[in-house]
Amino acid sequence: MRLPSGGQIDRTQKLSFRFDGQYYKGHPGDTLASALMANGVRLMGRSFKYHRPRGVLTAGSAEPNALVALRTGGRQEPNTRATTIELFDGLQAFSQNAWPSLRFDALAINDRLSNFLTAGFYYKTFMWPAAFWEKLYEPLIRRAAGLGAITTKPDPDAYDKGFVHCDILIIGAGPAGLMAALTAGRAGARVILADEDSRMGGQLNSERFAIADMTAPDWAAQILAELSTRPNVRLMSRTTVFGAFDHGIYGAVERVSDHLPRPAQGKPRQILWRIYSRRAILATGALERPIAFANNDRPGILNAGALRSYANRWAAAPADTVAVFTNNDDGHRTAADLMAQGITVAALIDTRADAPTLPGVECLAGAQVIDTTGRLGLNSVTVRLANGRTRKLKVGALGVSGGWNPNLALSCHQRGRPRWDDTIAAFVPTADLPPGMSVAGAAEGQFSTHAALSTGAARATQALADLGRIATPPDLPQTEDTPSRITPFWHVTGDKRAWLDFQNDVTVKDVKLAHQEGFRAVEHLKRYTTLGMATDQGKSSNMGGLAVMAELTGQSIAQTGTTIFRPPYTPVALGALAGRSTGQDFRPRRLTPSHTWATEQGAVFVEVGLWMRAQYFPRAGEKTWRETVDREVLATRASVGVCDVTTLGKIDVQGRDAAEFLNRIYCNGFAKLAVGRVRYGLMLREDGIAFDDGTAARLAEDHVVVTTTTANAVAVYRHMEFARQCLWPDMDVQLISTTEAWAQYAIAGPNSRKLLQKLVDPGFDISNDAFPFMACTEITVCNGCPARLFRISFSGELAYELAVPTRYGDALMRRIMAAGAEFDLTPYGTEALGVMRIEKGHAAGNELNGQTTALNLGMGRMVSTKKDSIGAVLSRREGLNTPDALRLVGFRPKNPKARIPAGAHLLAKGAQMLAANDQGYVTSACYSPCLQTHIAIGFLKDGAARMGESLRAVSPLTGEDIEVEIVSAHFIDPEGERLRA
Amino acid sequence: MIINHPLLGPCDAQEFIYKGDARLIDRPDGMSDGAEAAFYDYAYLRDNPAGEHRELWFHEQGDRSWLVVTRNTLTHEITSVELARDVARSRGRSA
Amino acid sequence: MHDLAPLTALGTTRPRQDTIGPLTISEAPDWALASVAARLEQERACADALAGLLGGPAPGIAQHVQGAELGAFWIGPHIWLIEAPYTPDLAQRVKSACGGSASVTDQTDAWVRFDLTGGGIVAVMERLSNLDIAQMQPAQARRTVIEHLGCYVIRHADSLTIYGPRASAQSLHHALVTAAKSAL
Structure with a gap:
């Protein structure tokens, strides 16, 4: 019922809303709970286990009972507390956990069966047969028990993240928090005052007593009016500080639009704030039990x-x-x-x-x-x-x-344990607080309003002093200062069920059962009975439960102790944690310089890390991706192809010691690399396992450009900085990434030189004699555009990589295509790139998989013994160098049409599919259009000595079992004549 | 966590990449006698103290400095932050 | 002069400009960048060379300095980024000034630059970066993370410059515009 007078509601305006389809009216200022109550609705939900009819228990965020599903469609949100939902016009809410209706719920039968459904019932009953648990029991139980159903539609709203800094964070805007904010605000400190309620003032909004000569809510409003004029004070209402993290960092959720039918255009529903504070004052009041x-x-x-x-x-x-x-x-x-x-x-x-x-x-x-x-x-x-x-x-x-429990959860987020205070019969915070935090008012156990005001001022004064500011605390207004008198009383003795935890349906009987069965420690009690494990985290129930346990064990409550308080204080929506990182925006994308051009060609793209790379370029009439890839490979090998390879990491290494530095980073020799030459390099981890590979091009005595694989660019840079700063701090070497500064294209195939000669400016000789395999130089192209040219090949063909400043990348690709028309130049994507490197037997990510050594990769002799390089010593360990060590080999299926499954393991003919019989595994597989057969490469025990042998490639995942012949991994041009042509 | 960077002042630990024990600075000489045993220790053996721990952090989203951070593994209290390059030199590392 | 037509980082010929409420976000492609890292034991000579280029001392930790022609900001110990109105030979020019005292690398096309001008800069940036933008003084320069992207942020008296990784220009632009619409 609505009382005829009073209340902080706007009776001049009416809001229409629906609960379970029924229309009601309320006023601005109402919560859903208050509006339902004003409309005579007491029944708001059903309990978790027994489906007992339930109404509202609290008037705030501790609510265990009045949980509803709010809104409809993609915005439907289950388990929303009716006590914190601000009423808006058109609001729709639905009761949960009741069928067919809230008033008549079929599963209320559980209540009749309560003698069976005590704590531990599920553990004891659904033990046998074990296989039934997952398929039968659990789904049934989950359907019967539980909270609201989530929507399966995507959430149409956006969630922001934000970062704010302050000197003093004040959590809670009741009397203590307001006085702390006033003290700190007047002293000029940067203050954030955060409160979960839409209306600041805390408990003062619920009281009739006077402060100074005003009503309590009016006094609060007056203080807030002053604070809102101070530029150094930020008032954050509807903001729940949910966690106290290390070094003054607090997590908070601001509900920007939850009180609106839907967020305004472009505005977020909620913001997840990361608050950096130098000091914090916890003024979160107390919760009644x-x-x-x-x-x-x-x-x-x-x-x-x-x-x-x-x-x-x-x-x-x-x-x-x-x-x-x-x-x-x-x-x-x-x-x-x-x-x-x-x-x-x-x-x-x-x-x-x-x-x-x-x-x-x-x-x-x-x-x-x-x-x-x-x-x-x-x-x-x-x-x-x-x-x-x-x-x-x-x-x-x-x-x-x-009685009242100080609301001290955040004071314990760093494993602080509260102390039992007999005078107020409640736990209070100790001095073991998160560093920088102090506690004021009822949260500290100071229950009178006068004490709240005075401790609020005192904590702020101390925090200011810590920060080197002298504060003059405001005069304390006259107000109530009644002592708190209580005689602890937890439960009435009797045979019938008496509820402790309303949300999880835990009764005094359940605690007794837990005690009887030996689950007496509070953490055991909690898990056995589920006391305090619901979405309200036991705000109203934990105290009663452990008091009953204390009584049963004969220990004091202080000895019994509490469970650990952990973030979040109240539930945080996953959407808020995700922020803007959803869907298309999950991660930023990196686009190559030829992206627009490739899109115009109808390229199919693939994500490679954050990069979007052209995977293949289908032409009209091509029915499968294989058809396209086969064409791209054959055309490249027959004439010339072009591929954007900008994504490879590029690190500029300069300094007098640049070459010597790389000599220690790569396992093979680099000190003697001549200017104008490129060398393939293999990096090892210190444990001797291969880390990354790439090329290093020496542009000058003191200047080398290193490439890394696309995937490892960041890790290699980090590794090199570690070596530079921590291992050899006095080497003269400087590093900077240039990955995105250059647009780099691979031009591969027997006609690649002829094509390039049309682009390279006169005066630069790129003939085979002047610019042989593994040469590099700085040139100009297209009448003066600065460029770098590398004669390197991943495809095994005569090939070059040409780089220009990124801004010219799009134009250069178009120019290359125009110049290449006479050679039927074919753009190719990552698939053809992959096919060609498998045909050539080049290792890539599948082979550099974090488990393989240089020896495994067939590069054992590259690891120089004449120098100390990272990983060299441990790569020589006996265990990595056994005669049957894995070796990189090639595989050809007996039936050329039989696909070899990548990831398949190698077994001898007739051998059982057992780990003991495992001979190795396939890492990369493809169809080779040049050889007109499927091929693969992979690792085989003592593989180098087993050419010509027949084995089976077996994939238990796909059920494939293919007979393969062991061959060299170099399917194409094993002598490398094409490279040098 | 907040790491008080010796050059930049307090920085959020989210900007850093954690590597591990600062002993990784003390890389053995790969050409010395007994190098294999020394590298075995270096690569695999770590103290795991409940308390003060000197560890390497890389300011990847900052100034690219490697830092030696002395952190209490029980409380996360950070008592000292040094540039790893200075630490390396003070431990006798050079070129 | 070559005839390859440049594109901006956002992939167009004309720089993009967006105005959201009081704030204008402008792509600024007409800037050249070069990194300068002092060689070992050449720190003094390198600083002197930079002072010559800038007409004053090289920027200190987390600082930006604007000279008559060139600007510079600190990005790490003994390493700076030099900025100038676009010229293809900035790196060569800086290298010849520094000689053997520094390693110089062209960084012009490694970055996309956005300038934020007008009102609401602090409100927008606090949705994007953990920097204390409200307290950031003019001529301060910091690296930060914006929607997973490592960026440099330079505070000027009445504007803010962001350098982000060029390949992610579209993602960064989207993040800036989205945050501006959200916060303003």
Whole structure:
């Protein structure tokens, strides 16, 4: 029901919304929970396991019960807390975990079976037969239990990431946080004040007492008005600080658009902020805890403070007649406030025999609520009076207060353990806080408003002093300073089920069972009963559960301890963690200089790391990719082809010691590489395994250009910087990447020289004599464009690589194509490149796979013994040099049409498919259009000595079992005559 | 984590690549007698202290400096950050 | 003069310009870059040569210096990037000034440059980079990560320059424009 007056809602405006299809109206300022309550709705969901009818328990983010699916279509979001959803016009929400309807839920049968469905039930029952678990039991259980269903449609909204820096981060904008922000803001520090609520002020928005001569909400608004004028203070409402990470880094989620029907054009739904702080003040207040008693989970039974919040902040109540059940003085404040808002309080039930009285209400001291009735909502509570008699009270709602827990989760995110404080019967933070953090107000266990204000100011003053700023704390306004009086009381003794964890349906009985079965440590208790493991992470339940366990073991609560608090404080959407890295934007793309041209040619692209490379260039009439690739290979080998090889890493190595440096980086010799020459180089890791290969071109005595494989460009650069800075700090060598500075094209095939001669400017002689295989030079092309020319070949043909500044790459490719027309120049992609290198027996990523040595690759003799280079010593280890070590060989199928599966393992004829019989494996396979047969290369034990042998290439994955002949890996031109032509 | 770079001041650890034990600076001489045993130690044997650990970090998304960071593996407290090149020289490495 | 037509990093002949609210994001292709790394034990001579080129001391750590013709910013210990209005021979010019005191590498086409001018620079950049842009003073230059891309960011009095990897120009441009639309 909506109360006739009060509340921070705008009664002049109406918002229309739907819950389970039914239309309702609310006001701006409402949450979904307050609006439903104002409309007389108490039943909002069904519980996880027993499908018990449930209503709202809290008025904030700790809510375990009132979880709904919000919105529809791709924006549908399950498990959203009705207590934090800001109402907007047109809002649609749906109850969860109920079928066919919330009021009649077929699986409520589970509630009748509760004697069987106790803690550990699944572990004990669904043990046999083992195979049934995955196929039968688990799917059934998952369907019966559980939370809302996720949408399978893509989320249409965007999520941003952001980074902010501050001197002092203040988490929570209640009285302590506001006073801390005021103190630090006035002192000129960079302050961020973050609060999960849409309206800052924290608990002050739910109170009726005065601060100075204002109402509490008005006082908060006045402070916020001042803070909002300060450029050094950033107010971040709707922002949950969910984790305290190392060295002052905090994670936060700002819900930018969750309160809107949909985000504005181009705006994100949420922002994941990474907050860099020098100091942080935790001012997150306290969370009320329930008391367990029989049937304490009916809709209409709320935390007392929540009942007070609904009445004061939202002018809403679940019923016109209520009762309050408490073990502390704060329950009395609730009762007083409810009466002030015109609600009838039938009784104030206080477990304490010496409970104070409250004018206007019957106070039942030393009494306990022992049971309740009402299937879909509370009808009555049964009270056992101090004298032992029982009394039934007809009420539609019951506010329960078992005391307040300082909301200290973030103070423990770096494994801090809280300390039990007897005076407030709660855990409080210790000095073992995340470095830079201090705690103020109720989060520290300071429950009065005066104490919150004064500790807020004091913590800010100290933080400022730490940062070298002198602060004058603001005058503290007059306000309530009531001591917190409580007598701990956790659960009412009885036989019926009394709920501790509402969301996961854990009762006092379950804790007793855990104790009985030996799961007594809190971490065991948690996992055995699932206490505190729901999406609310036990904010309302953990304390009660471990208090019951303490009672059973006879230990104190302090000895029993708590489970560990971990981020996130409240659930964080995966979309927020992904940020903009989704779909097409998952990672940036790197485009080659010929990308536009290749797109125009209809190239099919393939992702190679971040690069988009042309995979092949299909022509009209070609039906399969193989047809295209075969043509590209044959045309290149017959005449000339061109391929963009810009993606290879290029590192500019300069300095007097450049060549000697490379001599230590590569396992083969480089010191004597002549200017104007290129050499193939193999890099090893220090453990002797091959790391990367490429070429090094010596452009000058003190200048070498190194190429790396596309995949390893970054790792090789890092490795070389390590060697330069950490191993040989006094070598004169300087490194810088130039990968993207040059557009580089491979021009390969017997007509490549003739083609190049049309482009290279007169005055540069590239004849075979002047510019032989493995030569390099700086030239100009196309009438003066600076270029580099390398006579290197990956295809095995007469070939060159020509590089020009990237901005001219597109124009150069078009010029090459025009010049090559008379030779029927064919552009080829990575597939043809791969076929040609397999035909030539060149190793690539499949062979340099992190498990192979130079010896395996057939390059064992390249590892120089005359010098010290990285990896040389360990490459000579006995274990890597056994006679049967793997060797790179080629394979030809007996049937030329039989595909050899890459990854297949090699077995002798008739050998069983066992690891013990494994002779090696196939690394790269293709169809060779030149040889008109499938071919492959790979590693075979003692392979060099086994030419001509027959083996089987077996792939248990694909079921293929192919007879192959061992041949040289150099299928084409083994003498290298074409290269040198 | 924040690494207080000796040149650039506090930097987010996300900008760095972690390599491992700073002992990797002490690479044995591959041409010396007993090199194989020395390299076995160098490549494979590491202390794994619960506490202070000197380790190599590369400021890949920064100034490309290799750093020696002294970090407590239990608390992540960082007590010293040095340029690895300076450390290398102080440990007798040269050309 | 050769007749190969250059393309901008975004793959067009004309530089791209986008205005989002108060902010303008401009691709700036008309800049040349060369890296200068001091040779071992030539640090002083290299700094002197740079001072000659810049008409003042070489930029210190994380600094940018604008000379009469050339600008320069620090990118690592004893290594700088020199920038100038586009000329194909910047690297040669710098090399001849430095002689044997430095290794010089042409970096002109390794990078794409975007200039951010107008309002909202801080609001946009805090969605992109962990740098404390609000506190970054004019003439500061830092490397940072923007949507997985390593970039240099230079703060000027009323603008901001970003150099990003050229091959990813389109991705970087998309990130800048998207962030601007989101934040402004």
